[in-house]
Amino acid sequence: MEDNGLLFTRHWQQDDSPREDDAMLCVPRGDNLGYQLFHKYHDIELGGHFGANRTYKLLAERFFWPRILPSIKSYIKSCDTCQCTKPGRTTPRPLMMLPVPQDCWSRIGIDFITKLLTTGSGNDCITTIIDHLTKRVHWFPMKESMSVQEFTWLFVKHYVRLHGLPSVIVSDRDTRFMSDFWQEV
């Protein structure tokens, strides 16, 4: 458990020692977090509407929850885009393919997993920051109602301190929020 209230676990190796790479975020039950992760990893963020196994691989590197694969399969069954595409024929691509960035943490995606159960400290939202080159991720909890200033402060504390400022940020937040955010940073 980290001091920010998020629970993490690690990949375990053959000799029962934890692997020294990114920890996996434990996804709480009874939240719609799982659904939002499927949406991000299957439909948008790393997009392309991959099949269950590939979506599973992407998610299982970073998140942990029981019986993840059956849940992914049923999510994909209900995905409209996948249902409209005959399997094996064509793979729908993300709408916009950006060129591969040159440096780690130079182009990042910031997304918000919202409408979560409110924690004791009042947080109801998780910010995910993904590096588009290495696909490494950072998370921090926040409140959905936070102002741009409050969010910027958290971003500096959890991200800029470690990696400095990125050149490009891709986000699903509205452009107003993002331009205020750039001003603050």
Ligand SMILES: [Zn+2]
């Ligand atoms: Zn799909």
